[in-house]
Amino acid sequence: MTLIDVYNLRKEKISETELKDEIFSVPVKEHVLHEVVVSQVNRRRAGTAACKSRSLVNASTRKLYRQKGTGRARAGSASSPTRRGGGVAFGPQPRAYVKKVSKKVRKAALRMALSDKLTGSQLFIVEDFSLPEIKTKSFVGVMRRFDVTKALIVTADKNEKLEKSSRNVPWVKVLRSEGLNVYDLLKFDHLFLEKPAIDRIEEALIS
Template sequence: MPKVNVYNMLGNVVEEIELSEDVFGVEVNQHVVWEVVKNQLANRRQGTQSTKTRAEVRGGGRKPWRQKGTGRARQGSTRSPQWKGGGVVFAPKPRDYSYSVPKKVKRLALKSVLTSKVQSNEIIVVDEIKFDSPKTKEMANLLTKLNADKKALIVMGEKDANVIKSANNIPNVATALVNTINVYDILKYNSFIITKDAVRKVEEVYA
């Protein structure tokens, strides 16, 4: 079983814990991870792009010149795609880009990225994260003491408004709960900071 150190809010090691082999020690499947990330990004697309085809552009009803005898190429409308002000060929229209991925694939991808964080030493387990009130400075100091990268994801076992508000004003730092973590966000942030109780909940849910 993989083992990691547990830090306190002062940045000191207080203990060492074993992580579940079924969640943090699986074989990393890069193709499955790619498939799930592609799915997440596709589902986030608004799909509201829209341009006009030659049938929708205003004007161009009259043939610009006669068919033969002018020496120029034949033209039927000034709103054909090759004309300035003409329509767009294969114009993009509003559409839904979302599609579904099997739950087993999502679960395997999540386990793969969690394992990769352990293997690359980018996971930081903290015994607890608590603030008496929202303090951005205290959160910044905590990240410094934990030697966290500038891009950090903080995962909590339970929602804590003080922690969330303390992290909101720090660029490239985000918070999440065990039931809201996803493959893309874990990969996006270099440091994966997670509380000890959140680790046990992750193991309970995904093992």
């Protein structure tokens, strides 16, 4: 078990909590993180790029001119890729870019990303992220107290005041514990965890 300080929104230490070593203190393997991030990014690709091949171009199939005697190269149809308005040779077609990664590997990568944040002193545990009102200025003030400029905040449940106060701040992202992912953990420099979210994360990653 690893002991870590728990803060309030004024960055005052109010208690300590334990983090399970099998989640927050595991060896980090870069190739595993890379594999999961590539899989995650690929899933976001639409894969809808397409163009017309010669079989899809709406053109006459009549032979353009006779085969011999004209002094020109032979030509079969107007849809040939070598002619203007013809089809595209070897052009893109709709496809899926999905790269499958097993659930076991995804969980291992999440544990590694969380361990990296703890090792690098980039993890803050907050007792409760309840803001008194929906106000961006107040939220930015909280972030300034912790001296962070690029942060991921993970909450246990829906927090409307926090989500609305932070949505116009481009360097902050708010997620609920069930949406925690490797890409966002690596993208943002600092990680804030609500204390109630820790139990849910540990439960999901141990099972």
